[in-house]
Amino acid sequence: MAEALHTEQIESDVEEFEDLIKDNELESASDFTADDETRPVCLFCELTYPDAEAVWEHCASDHDFDFHKLRRGLGLDFFGKLKLVNYVRTQVKAGRTPELNRPELFLDDGQYMKPAMADDALLFGLQDDDSDAEEEDADVVYEKEMLVEAARESAEKVKFLSSKLQELQLQFDEYKDIVKTVLSRDVDSESENSEEDGPQKNKKVDNDSHYFESYAHNDIHEIMLKDTIRTDSYRDFIYGNKNVFKDKIVLDVGCGTGILSMFAAKAGAKNVFAVDNSDIIEKAISNVHENGLERIIQCYRGKIEDIRLPVPKVDIIISEWMGYALLYEAMLDSVLVARDKYLAPDGLMVPSECRILVAGIRDEELINDKVNFWNDIYGFKMSAMKPRIYDDVIIDIYKPESVVDPNPYTFSTLPLHTVTIPELDFTSPISVPVPTTTDFDGVLDGLLIYFDTYFTRSRAEVVPTDARAESYNPGDGSLGFTTGPWGPKPTHWRSGALLFNKPLKVPKGATCVNGTITYQKRKANLRELVLVVTLEVGDSSFTQTYFMR
Incomplete structure (x- = not known):
């Protein structure tokens, strides 16, 4: 009887697993894709180890969590262990203590079949830790292997389709922007032609x-x-x-x-x-x-x-050569051409390095000035004026008080002696710090981007990764400056705000918001920029496109 119930539970878990794959509920291709370079991460902290067994030893000694004792006591099969790991990660992420004395909380809940963390290498070690367990039925082992392989294939498809979707969305956003630009130019051209003797046809800009x-x-x-x-x-x-x-x-x-x-x-x-x-x-x-x-x-x-x-x-x-948000105007392309054509092998680039940084902002004054302003114009509503606000990078002077956390994230470093022109179009991961203090209301209005510049005496000098340009002065003649809120005074470059279409609510207990940012030259004018931001918030994500024209 017990064996029949066990088999029934496995079949139920298999069906749930297949449904996850069928409905594309796997978060990304990396959820069940093994990576030789990925190290398993502890369930309770951010420490990583070379293999799953090292993680379990750490959890037992440092977090009083004996995985092997628990799985043996509960008689967990592969799916039970999978649910246990995802349940614990989910609870820890939410700031709650896992209730391990109530196994029904995770064993009877199909949501824990879904990975709680992308690229979770620990899940791949679950099949290798049953040396003292009974040998599984060959059909069950085969079924699990087929499920994992199907998950990998499905996840790869999800990854490919997500990439294509983002690419198409970017193309569509830029197409809309080009149409607006062309229509605007047509209107301007008609206005000019009305004051001249003859029309100007198809004048190329x-x-x-x-x-x-x-x-x-x-x-x-x-x-x-x-x-x-x-x-x-x-x-x-x-x-x-x-x-x-x-x-x-x-x-x-x-x-x-x-x-x-x-x-x-x-x-x-x-x-x-x-x-x-x-x-x-x-x-x-x-x-x-x-x-x-x-x-x-x-x-x-x-x-x-x-x-x-x-x-x-x-x-x-x-x-x-620097422009707004560093790469606007694309003058760096010409500087790199000059470098490759004329600079001696041991020659010096001045400046030598630039970095682009991002931080979260919460700025009620900015929202009132740029967004809420259009709610009442001499007693009239002008909501039609708002959408473009969310399309453009807002270049302005921002105070440190607008930034929610004083530790910005560096998402792009340009070593000017070696960086290439193709590398100036890029997609980079970002991890935007947010405070956990009570004075932060857990809401972000947008992101702030700015750049730091460093001057070094030789191309061999390495600027520390944790350097802050506003205070960089190692005493050997090298120096730096920042265009961000923490500089001694504003620069003519200022900083760029990327406002969200609606305020972003940060999950309680989160210390950062993760995602990616893309820098890409605008096809309508290669000296202009398109920026694409994708952020992961809880179990969902959103993407927003911005233009610098």
């Missing part, structure tokens, strides 16, 4: 020309030069390391007014080649002559991709 023209005017250079965090950092690094620049050949990519070229010349550089494709180069030439540096600095007009310098290699490349 040259995004590159527009980009370079925007740097032809004084205003933008005045803003950048008055940004003392930016300009002082370049000056202090160059003047503080004259021995690095003395008698060197320097290339300044995107020289603008020529300020960085003149810093390098004053620091003792033998030759400086200043390159810019904007009309501002004419003023740079005048500035160089006015300061008597024409014998050292030679100015060239054109794209660095097209220009041919009179030397085969340079010792140092200096450039202020």
Whole structure:
């Protein structure tokens, strides 16, 4: 009789397992996919071990949880052990103590057939820990093997389809944005044509020309030069390391007014080649002559991709190429072309490294200013104005009080001596810290992204992974600066807020919100960006697309 009941329970578990696969309720392809590099994680803490047996020894000694004694006492088969592991993980994640004296809580609940943690390598060790148990029926063993194999195949399909879905969603979001842009341009074109003698048909917008023209005017250079965090950092690094620049050949990519070229010349550089494709180069030439540096600095007009310098290699490349959220305007692409074409094998990039960081924000003032503002305009509602707010990265100055946790997450590091252009389009995991203190209401309005910049004296110098650019000063002439809320003053880059369509409620007891962020050049204009954020919240996830145009 007991054997019949045992078989009946196995058949029930098998049916539930098959239903999970059929309904695609497995969270991802990694749920039941073994990975040789994945180490089993403790049920109660974040420590990892080389195998499942080491985990059980740790749990018994450090957490008073004797897995083998418990499974023998309850007579757990494979599915029972599977449910036990998922039950304990679920309870610990929710901040509750597992009630192990009430096995019916997990043995009779089919939800614990579903992995509680992605990539849970511990589940694969469950088949190998029954050395003292009775040998299982061959049919049951075969059935389990078939289930695991089916789960793997199903999970791979889920992973593939999820990837394709995200790709299609991104393409659709960008298509909608392109349509809006084209319609806007058509309206502008019709307006212009009404004031001219003849119509202009199919006038193609040259995004590159527009980009370079925007740097032809004084205003933008005045803003950048008055940004003392930016300009002082370049000056202090160059003047503080004259021995690095003395008698060197320097290339300044995107020289603008020529300020960085003149810093390098004053620091003792033998030759400086200043390159810019904007009309501002004419003023740079005048500035160089006015300061008597024409014998050292030679100015060239054109794209660095097209220009041919009179030397085969340079010792140092200096450039202020950074845009909003670091990669907006895609000037770094040109700097990397210059690096690969001209920089000597032991040459120095200035700056040497940049990092992009993310933090969670809770900012009632921002929401009122950007979102709730449209609820009442002189007594009228204008809700139609709101959707675009959630589509765009909001570049502004944000105070430290807006950030829920002072420990931002670095999701992208660009070592400028080695990073490649294809690597500037990327998808990176993020883990956004959230506090567990009582003064945090458990709600996020969005994410904040900004970048840190580091200047090092040599390409061999390694910036510590836990460095904070706002205080980075190792005393050897290297330095850094931040565009985030914790800097001594705001920069002209400011920071970018990515508001959620609706506030995000963080699960109680969670210490972070996990997900991914994608940086991708916008097809309609390669100097613009598309950002895609996917976050996992509890058992669900959501994806939101943002544009920088």
